[in-house]
Amino acid sequence: MSSKLILGRRVPVLELNDIRVNYGAIAALHGVTLRVPKGKIVTLIGANGAGKSTTLRAVSGLVNVRSGSIIFGGAPITNLPPHHIAALGIAHVPEGRMIFSNLTVMENLRMGAYLRKDKGNFPGDMDYIFSLFPRLGERLRQSAGTLSGGEQQMLAIGRALMSKPKCLILDEPSLGIAPILVQAIFEKIVEINRTTGVTTLLVEQNASIALEISHYGYVLETGKITLQNESTALLKNSEVRTAYLGAE
Ligand SMILES: Nc1ncnc2c1ncn2[C@@H]1O[C@H](COP(=O)(O)OP(=O)(O)OP(=O)(O)O)[C@@H](O)[C@H]1O
Numbered sequence: 367m368s369s370k371l372i373l374g375r376r377v378p379v380l381e382l383n384d385i386r387v388n389y390g391a392i393a394a395l396h397g398v399t400l401r402v403p404k405g406k407i408v409t410l411i412g413a414n415g416a417g418k419s420t421t422l423r424a425v426s427g428l429v430n431v432r433s434g435s436i437i438f439g440g441a442p443i444t445n446l447p448p449h450h451i452a453a454l455g456i457a458h459v460p461e462g463r464m465i466f467s468n469l470t471v472m473e474n475l476r477m478g479a480y481l482r483k484d485k486g487n488f489p490g491d492m493d494y495i496f497s498l499f500p501r502l503g504e505r506l507r508q509s510a511g512t513l514s515g516g517e518q519q520m521l522a523i524g525r526a527l528m529s530k531p532k533c534l535i536l537d538e539p540s541l542g543i544a545p546i547l548v549q550a551i552f553e554k555i556v557e558i559n560r561t562t563g564v565t566t567l568l569v570e571q572n573a574s575i576a577l578e579i580s581h582y583g584y585v586l587e588t589g590k591i592t593l594q595n596e597s598t599a600l601l602k603n604s605e606v607r608t609a610y611l612g613a614e
């Protein structure tokens with residue numbers, strides 16, 4: 367294998383370089399730099415209002431980036447329109463899920479495939495979603511708004527996967543979900559990563575479970591990255607333990 371190939375493998379799929387985002391006059395991100403290597407799960411943890419969702423919105427083109435750059439697959443995507451970024455292969459499962467409540471489970475999944483160029487193998491892709499989340503398969507004609515919180519989260523992830531993304535970004539998948547389902551959702555995130563190899567950027571307030579399932583982690587505090595390391599090291603880090611893992 368040539369050294370070029372080996373180096374090529376290290377190139378991150380997604381890279382944020384010193385990005386700044388304001389809401390009006392107020393700065394939400396003061397220069398965030400992070401890297402998500404190909405096929406890895408990277409988690410971004412931080413308190414309420416730290417700027418986690420804003421970071422993901424910047425990646426998806428939903429907020430304006432004032433300075434800095436976002437590189438995806440080697441090409442800049444900073445401030446491209448959201449549909450363009452989605453078509454390049456970034457699927458964003460937003461906080462609060464944002465499924466189409468009045469549409470059925472099936473219709474929501476179809477919407478996920480809307481931007482795909484190869485309309486190819488819908489049935490096969492649906493089967494993969496139902497193998498991950500059998501409950502969705504049992505509720506195909508149910509309107510999405512009547513699903514439980516956990517089922518809606520499964521649907522939101524399933525819809526994102528229907529776009530066959532290269533990179534999946536998940537904003538607080540555990541939010542508003544019964545504790546018994548939280549573990550199950552995270553197990554599915556690991557399974558999706560293992561079976562499809564999709565590069566994953568995960569935002570969570572539930573720091574301990576997020577670090578347990580991810581390869582690498584970043585800590586965001588009031589719009590700045592203050593710590594980063596392999597997730598196993600962050601789990602042992604005393605500052606992280608005190609501030610985010612509820613240790614004494
Ligand atoms: N649309 C908006 N207009 C003005 N300020 C905003 C807007 N959205 C977010 N903010 C502010 O930007 C900061 C970062 O918000 P963000 O939603 O990114 O935080 P977060 O880390 O995702 O928090 P949470 O854990 O509560 O979801 C907060 O101070 C928030 O009040």
Ligand SMILES: [Mg+2]
Pocket residue numbers: 418419420461537
């Ligand atoms: Mg948020």
